[in-house]
Amino acid sequence: MFIESIELNAFRNFTQFSKEFRDGLVLLTGPNGVGKTNVLEGISFLARGRMLQEALEYRHVVKWGERHSRLAAIFTNSRSFSTQVAVELGLAGVEKVLLNGKPVGRLSALLGKVPLLYLGPEDIALFSGSPRLRRKFLDTVLSQWDPEYLYALVRYQRARRQRTLALAQSPLTARSFVPTLINEGFVLTCKRLAFVADIRTAFDELIKDLLMLKDAPVLEYKSAVQSNLAEAGPGFDTYAQACERSFEQASVGLMESGPHRDDLRLRILDGRSFRDTASQGELRAAAVALKLAELLWVEHKAGEKAIVMIDEALHELESARQFKVLAWVARERQVLWAGTQAPEALQRLTHQGQACQTIALTHVTPVAAS
Amino acid sequence: MAFPLPFEKLVVALGRLPGMGPKSARRVAFYLLGCPVGEVEELADLMRSMRQELRYCRQCFFLTWQSDICHICADPGRERSQLLVVADPKDVVTLESAKVFKGLYHVLGGVYSPLQQRGIEQLRVKELLQRLKTETIVELIFALPPSVEGEATRSLILQQGGSTPFKVSQLAVGLPVGSDIEYIDQLTLGQAIRARVPLL
Numbered sequence: 189m190f191i192e193s194i195e196l197n198a199f200r201n202f203t204q205f206s207k208e209f210r211d212g213l214v215l216l217t218g219p220n221g222v223g224k225t226n227v228l229e230g231i232s233f234l235a236r237g238r239m240l241q242e243a244l245e246y247r248h249v250v251k252w253g254e255r256h257s258r259l260a261a262i263f264t265n266s267r268s269f270s271t272q273v274a275v276e277l278g279l280a281g282v283e284k285v286l287l288n289g290k291p292v293g294r295l296s297a298l299l300g301k302v303p304l305l306y307l308g309p310e311d312i313a314l315f316s317g318s319p320r321l322r323r324k325f326l327d328t329v330l331s332q333w334d335p336e337y338l339y340a341l342v343r344y345q346r347a348r349r350q351r352t353l354a355l356a357q358s359p360l361t362a363r364s365f366v367p368t369l370i371n372e373g374f375v376l377t378c379k380r381l382a383f384v385a386d387i388r389t390a391f392d393e394l395i396k397d398l399l400m401l402k403d404a405p406v407l408e409y410k411s412a413v414q415s416n417l418a419e420a421g422p423g424f425d426t427y428a429q430a431c432e433r434s435f436e437q438a439s440v441g442l443m444e445s446g447p448h449r450d451d452l453r454l455r456i457l458d459g460r461s462f463r464d465t466a467s468q469g470e471l472r473a474a475a476v477a478l479k480l481a482e483l484l485w486v487e488h489k490a491g492e493k494a495i496v497m498i499d500e501a502l503h504e505l506e507s508a509r510q511f512k513v514l515a516w517v518a519r520e521r522q523v524l525w526a527g528t529q530a531p532e533a534l535q536r537l538t539h540q541g542q543a544c545q546t547i548a549l550t551h552v553t554p555v556a557a558s
Numbered sequence: 559m560a561f562p563l564p565f566e567k568l569v570v571a572l573g574r575l576p577g578m579g580p581k582s583a584r585r586v587a588f589y590l591l592g593c594p595v596g597e598v599e600e601l602a603d604l605m606r607s608m609r610q611e612l613r614y615c616r617q618c619f620f621l622t623w624q625s626d627i628c629h630i631c632a633d634p635g636r637e638r639s640q641l642l643v644v645a646d647p648k649d650v651v652t653l654e655s656a657k658v659f660k661g662l663y664h665v666l667g668g669v670y671s672p673l674q675q676r677g678i679e680q681l682r683v684k685e686l687l688q689r690l691k692t693e694t695i696v697e698l699i700f701a702l703p704p705s706v707e708g709e710a711t712r713s714l715i716l717q718q719g720g721s722t723p724f725k726v727s728q729l730a731v732g733l734p735v736g737s738d739i740e741y742i743d744q745l746t747l748g749q750a751i752r753a754r755v756p757l758l
């Protein structure tokens with residue numbers, strides 16, 4: 189899959205931006221603040237119906253002083269089949285979503301259509317940062333490709349908010365949200381466990397290769413409810429009982445367990461956490477390995493190579509690793525690299541004969557209306 | 559420039575109605591300004607008498623007129639052992655249009671939702687629990703919205719109801735009648751598979 193063209197109107201800092209892309213390596217360059225990330229925002233929004241910055245409000249998406257944005261892109265798959273995606277948004281939200289010119293109603297119609305991997309500054313801290321990042325990682329990829337996961341997640345979060353409020357009033361009535369929390373929490377836990385089991389082999393190979401290790405740390409899903417969850421699928425009854433217990437404790441002020449407190453962990457052979465023994469550089473490389481394992485998983489789901497967007501993510505990796513990652517990713521994929529200049533790794537690839545399209549963004553000086 | 563105060567006040571009041579934005583509120587206000595006075599008076603009368611004459615049924619809390627008991631509860635032909643719980647009076651109208659259910663209803667008047675400041679005491683849960691004790695119910699059927707709040711309301715009723723000597727069920731979820739599997743979204747399909755019914 190690759191993005192063939194994009195058009196952004198009154199979107200973020202752009203009045204009008206349109207560009208055609210080639211398959212393969214694309215360098216998106218220009219000074220800071222010129223809108224490189226905004227181009228990636230537009231692609232993300234059209235490819236998967238979500239912004240990179242999730243908290244972004246629509247009134248900040250629409251260009252300052254305008255009332256509507258219009259975004260459109262053409263995605264072409266490996267069988268040369270093209271899909272045109274267009275979205276129109278106003279200050280209050282999405283107004284129109286069109287697939288090949290036909291209205292499809294909601295943004296969720298874009299889910300699971302275009303395989304895309306975004307590698308941003310936050311991703312590099314996946315293993316060194318807080319558990320919230322790792323849960324967000326799981327939620328983002330699974331909601332994109334599994335409608336049942338998204339449904340369970342939305343309901344789980346809603347039930348949590350309702351229960352927190354209810355607890356302040358009456359612990360007895362707050363209990364009424366527990367069945368939903370247990371049911372949806374179980375769905376989320378099972379699907380996360382299955383995902384981790386799915387990507388483990390690929391992650392294992394990738395991290396060994398990147399860190400040149402003989403024994404790779406093992407990727408594990410750590411449930412706050414039950415420490416010893418069977419990956420083949422935990423039994424519902426034991427899960428529910430453990431949940432119930434934690435909810436009873438929660439009514440006396442303790443935190444209850446559930447997927448909102450679970451974590452992804454890297455365990456080394458002697459049982460210790462990789463985080464306690466690894467250097468910052470190794471942790472960054474492990475984070476990249478996890479993202480690349482996600483890439484392979486997404487491609488397997490989509491039956492199609494993904495578009496890869498790299499935004500200020502790899503420059504903290506040492507240059508040999510940077511080159512390894514880029515060379516690996518750029519094989520048979522469209523890679524959009526956003527940066528103020530061409531990185532050394534990219535220059536090395538082009539010296540080896542790989543074609544690269546350079547798109548230089550410049551600050552546009554406003555032209556007075558004639 | 560603003561319109562005279564009585565006009566603006568009406569626009570604000572109309573704008574609070576469901577489905578009415580400021581633009582349509584203004585359009586309605588202009589219409590009322592232009593039509594014969596008799597028509598406006600009739601409309602105002604209808605609104606007032608609707609509010610004054612309609613009541614909630616003493617038994618099921620559906621709407622009733624000129625009597626304490628609604629026409630469904632008063633109907634001797636209804637099956638008194640089946641009780642169907644809904645959130646809103648409009649759900650009764652919808653279910654009645656299917657002409658399938660022959661039992662009685664209980665209208666809760668909403669679902670439990672702390673986020674929308676709707677507490678359990680604002681719903682007719684106590685009245686329902688009382689009915690379960692005094693009436694000879696064989697089956698209690700839930701037809702609440704399939705939302706988080708609908709589910710919470712159901713479990714609240716079952717928790718507070720204690721042991722239930724009757725059958726408890728809820729409306730089935732799944733495929734719309736007459737639809738082709740090919741056109742059903744993955745989520746609905748998954749629900750329908752899980753809620754499948756045995757044939758043999």
Ligand SMILES: [Zn+2]
Pocket residue numbers: 615616617618619620627628629630631632
């Ligand atoms: Zn009645």
